[in-house]
Amino acid sequence: MTLQQLPLNVQLPSNQTFATLVAGPNAEAYTLVRAGEDTLVYLWGSAGVGKSHLLHAVCNEQAENVIYLPLSELKDSMDAGILRGLESYALICLDDIDAVLTDQNWCFEVFALLNRVRDQGATRLLVTANTSPAQLQSAYPDVQSRLSWGVVLQLQKLSDEEKVQALQQRAHAMGLELRSDTAQFMVQRLGRDLEDLMQRLERLDKASIAAQRKLTIPFVKAVLGV
Incomplete structure (x- = not known):
């Protein structure tokens, strides 16, 4: 089964x-x-x-x-x-x-x-x-x-650098390009809870598809109101 x-x-x-x-x-x-x-x-x-x-x-x-x-x-x-x-x-x-x-x-x-x-x-x-x-x-x-x-x-929490890597790997699996500077901005400005960061990445994915925009820092700021 x-x-x-x-x-x-x-x-x-x-x-x-x-x-x-x-x-x-x-x-x-x-x-x-x-x-x-x-x-x-x-x-x-x-x-x-x-x-x-x-x-x-x-x-x-x-x-x-x-x-x-x-x-x-x-x-x-x-x-x-x-x-x-x-x-x-x-x-x-x-x-x-x-x-x-x-x-x-x-x-x-x-x-x-x-x-x-x-x-x-x-x-x-x-x-x-x-x-x-x-x-x-x-x-x-x-x-x-x-x-x-x-x-x-x-299990231990990841470092900030490892969270950036995790965000980029998840983005790649979703068919998104997430540059290091944008991922670093997300970790530094959106909090360091990895689960919450992944949920925000899902939101950004939908917004980028709708707007036909890449995941840049200005786009992240606009979508998430940072």
Whole structure:
């Protein structure tokens, strides 16, 4: 069963691949995750370090027999029972697992899934959170110990230079030309949250198509009101 066959309104961004992922200080973690030798990997770090992008890249690369669930988006619209049976997949990616663990129903289903994955031993499980397993708020404390059984990796933020590179790589994947000076202007003037910068790049892409304009600093100022 592929992701597209599931009754979920979840779309993987096609431009969030390893080709558009700048490793920076996270090169070792990315290599380990991409190698796929560990059954359980727990990735944590603050917003904007690329946790979701890494999961999207892994899913896009493997393509078949993969399930990706953005739990922060699904917790209020889906029943926790959706986690039952996921161990039939070769790869399970649970994004923002900390968003559901204070809910007893969700936490129980996460606990049960972790046990099934461990007992079966044939499924890879990648999870992300904003904090380390020891700092998690959980309705069932045993979930914290289960999550720490695997490889625990903290992802770090990119430098400004690496964010410029990331913007340029994403722009290239979108068919845009983003010069270094324009990318540097965006990082310096629009804030250093990489996720927010990528969203603004999407807005600039639409505006440049509509106006038939290149992404210059004056154009960025005009579109984004900088």
